[in-house]
Amino acid sequence: MSDVTVMSQRSLRISLRNVDGLITALMLPVMLMLLFVYLFGGAIQTGTRYVTYVVPGVILLCAAYGASMTAVSVASDMSEGVIDRFRSMDVAGAAILAGHVAASSLRNLASAGIVLAVAYLIGFRPQAGPLRWLTAIGVLLAFIVALSWLSAAVGLLAKSAEAASGFTFFVLFLPYPSSAFVPIETMPTWLHGFAEHQPATPVIETIRGLLLDQPTGSSVGPALAWCAGISLVSVAAAALLFQTRTRH
Template sequence: MSDTVRYAMAQSLTMAGRGIRLSRRNPDAVITSMMLPIMLMLIFVYFFGGAIDTGTEYVTYVVPGVLLLCAGFGSATTAVGVSEDMKGGIIDRFRSLDIGGTTILAGHVVASTARNLVSTALVLGVAFLIGFRPSATLPAALAAAGILVGFIVAVSWLSAVAGLLAKSPEAAGGFTFFMMFLPYPSSAFVPIDTMPDWLHGFADHQPVTPVIESLRGLLLGLPVGSAPWIASAWCAGILAVALGLSGVLFKARTA
């Protein structure tokens, strides 16, 4: 590993530490992003679960979707943090210290991923308490974890792009709505074949569905077919596009 790569990694970790410290100064947003997915899971399981036939216990069916909701809520903090940095004068100070845009954004993404992993652990802990019982083998569990982390990282970089595009932190926070909406027209909460026919095409081919199907199949020991490969391709594609856009937008905003 070259000295340049080591230096960039050290800078990114320093920026990630800064992002985590900033989160500690805004506990309301962090608590909301962690608790809201849990509340939604409890609402779906206990309010609506008895009326939805998925062929299994509803808590077993719904947990993968809630994990992706968790990632969406958590990533909104990244958009807000990037927007706040761009609005203030901190970017000029970082640039005077020879800290590049990719490093700054990577710090936000790493901090977001860490927060999301904590949220994921909380969701899984509550799910276990209310009856979720996965039957995954160790390789399957590791594969599910890899896909979930890949999705979190990809969505966090996409949130960084939203933060660069937004004119204010409040507008950047609106990214939550998009990420909160996307799991609903998917297999997250009900089987797709129960939806109207005109919605099937979008629900079957949007990025959230293969990720959810992969997590559900891997965690429950069910056949997954090509879903993990499709999910991985979506995550890689989103990440590649987000990385490219973030570099262009950061240069444009700081020119």
């Protein structure tokens, strides 16, 4: 655990030094939220104020994009030779990867807080009590951890940080064919199946229901199942890939 703490602090310091990347990760979700609320919100009918509907989706978009940056961080470590130095210091590979994931979780919870603060300024009014707030944060954190481990595995597969950055674009657009920005029933019929059963939709519906003090329906189970499944597969894949990449 001490190794994980040190590696987490290292990853956080690297993030703070990368000012351009940090500003992009913090401001992009906010700009997208303002874009949808003020440019498109008047034309989109959701049965409630559009800012109330869209904020949970933007929070997930923020978390997904931030977590995907773990792929770039891991790929940079693998290509710069720093892993060999860590191994010579008897730092376990699991601690190195867990440090990246822990730092990603802290960064993304902070950026989600910024999105919520801006959303409150433009009219978002959550109705959740303390227990529902804690549950919503727990579900969001589970999604961040799952996607961060998946990103770590992708970073180990990529041959360079530039190649790993392509994963961030995939993750950035994943929430669009979901219930993040418009109700699924307004989409073309052929898209309904994917939109209803991809991981972003149940997570968004769970967070939306919790924050607005509405029934979450059957979304909680699939949301947690997706997070657990992605985490288990990604952790196993990352461990195997790390051993393969560092084998001499």
